[in-house]
Amino acid sequence: MLNANLAELSALLREKKLSSVEMAQEFLARIEKLNPSINAFVTLDKGMTLAEARAADARLAAGESGPLLGVPLAHKDIFCADGWRTTCGSKMLENFIAPYDAHVIAQFKKAGSVSLGKLNMDEFAMGSSNETSYYGKVKNPWDVKAVPGGSSGGSAAAVAARMAPAATGTDTGGSIRQPAALCGISGLKPTYGVVSRYGMIAFASSLDQAGPMAKSAEDLGLMLNAMAGFDERDSTSLERKSEDYCRDLAKPLAGLRIGLPKEYFAEGLSADVAKAVEAAIAEYCKLGAQTVEVSLPNTNLSIPVYYVLAPAEASSNLSRFDGVRYGYRAPEYGDLNDMYEKTRAQGFGDEVKRRIMIGTYVLSHGYYDAYYIQAQKLRRLIAQDFVEAFKQCDVIMGPTSPSTAFNFGEKGDDPVAMYLSDIYTIATNLAGLPGMSIPCGFGDNGRPVGLQIIGNYFAEARMLNVAHQLQQATDWHLRAPSI
């Protein structure tokens, strides 16, 4: 059962072979066994989980049905969930019990899924290795010496280790796709605006987007069906007709045009990752697709642009953590400013403070035009690169990450080394495009490789179709670590 996909779990419940309570208990037992070594969950509450499962069982008994009714899932600790401790990976929110549900959480409650707990993450989603969490690093289930990726590292590790059938994540610069790649699972960042940000603790609001993480493209589609949709409480939520993201899964791929950006296969890409990605593309050609070389000439600028815009937005968003209305407050202080400074010095970790300082500087008087406005202009050029590329192809493919999972501490004390590992994912966020990662093999060290698929705006159903077809022809997505 631990390896079952969401449709299979739903069938077990529908056919009364297992109750939702029993199913949740099996996953909780798995979590209890593995979490001490993986550290994917930061908060577990058996009482709340089983109460949700009992409620789902009652709905099932009353004849209600639905693809996620009674199915257990786990949520990144960035989503406020009423009554659940919600830490965002930070000491600042160590004792924060969310007083309301994020839209995403409310949608899953409506669908009747059961929350197994809250998942570890880089502090305020700032990181690519899960090393910035105040609650300790998450280990990669394929090799505990390796990082799980970040920031949704707890989500990726929990699904890879079969502690949860699927999980939620968020992606500001690659935080769903990169950990999915490094842990050998599937993850999808939707088009900006498809999933409401209401109740999702804000990092960089013009880039943040929630999405599903699971074992297969089909499961991602089922999750996205529940998550997506207009919500007036998010001013950038898009008013669109609801769609079934699973509708095209079975479509054949004959005639699919795959764009291969030459910048994504250039210097800096590990040979073993390139080999696995090229093999997946060859498999697509067998399925009837054709490839075309495209160019995203401003790719290298995406990292500097991101590290101006994301910190700028973060410095503004994180100003709310002032020790007054909720969260941590320093135990001793003098005047109001002293309280702010001590609270924030003690409550935030190093990476968060660095980004707040970068953001404060680029928005300050005299530097705003040279940094912030220049970055916004380059953002347009980066987005236009994709517009040009999509004139020649239906989807873009390449590696998700330049290497397989690196070891803890490998990037050293220089934040720039870590930032460079997001070279293939950041541009998608800047453009607001949907992107996903699916497993496509293993590197020389036996760690998973992710294939990135980038679609045009609102092409999620097509991307899931493309991913699903590879998962029908290969079994990379079924491989699980032996723990």
Add this chain to the structure above:
Amino acid sequence: MSLSLDDVKRIARLARVGVSEAEAAHYQEQLNNIFGLIAQMQSVDTSGVAPMAHAQDLSQRLRDDAAREPNQRDKFQKIAPAVEAGLYLVPKVIE
């Protein structure tokens, strides 16, 4: 460009993040590395390019000016660091 130690302390003060001398020196080196990376942006001529604030061209939605949120003061103040008589407590700001 390169940030001086005083620059770092000034930024930290603006951001309301307390830093010690040793921390300021540590951040100075790291921030300068990051700004070294960011400096690549200056090599591109962007004259005539309109800044892009957002991935979607949206205008702000408007709604009726009506109260919709219920009063949940007790629930919200339960998670506050310091409250008294329904008020949030902060250090004295007016002498």
